[in-house]
Amino acid sequence: MDIYNDYEVSETNTENLFRDFYGAKTFIEKSAIPKRYGFKSKQGTKYKGYPDFFLDTADFSIVVEAKALKHSSAEEEIKWYMLNNSIDKNIVGIAISGQELSQVKLTYFYVTSSKKR
DSSP: OOTTTTSOOOHHHHHHHHHHHHOTTTSEEGGGOOGGGOOBOTTOSSSBOOOSEEEEOSSEEEEEEEESSOHHHHHHHHHHHHHSSOOOSEEEEEEEEOSSGGGOEEEEEEEOGGGGO
8 A cells, every 4th residue: 555645755854844843944945045155966977966955054054855755865965965075064965755744754963064074
């Protein structure tokens, strides 16, 4: 029996859970992240790539990657974005997956600017 009969499984559902929790204007969305942060494509190409959400504060930056169900993919991708960018400060990474609040999985990562060198 499919537990997702009433709606389609979608990364957008996961992103909406994140937006609802933090507020729609707290984080910058993928399409609006400035190029100056230098995020690189996960495919290892010369092109730019972006995490799903981003927040830059005076002391650290936060990057977020959301996946519909496969949490291990969110974890792998957030680690990539944390290490492949032009940010010169500490970074907090958040991997999130799940389709409803009752099943959300979160993993937090932290990398210091000195570890990226």
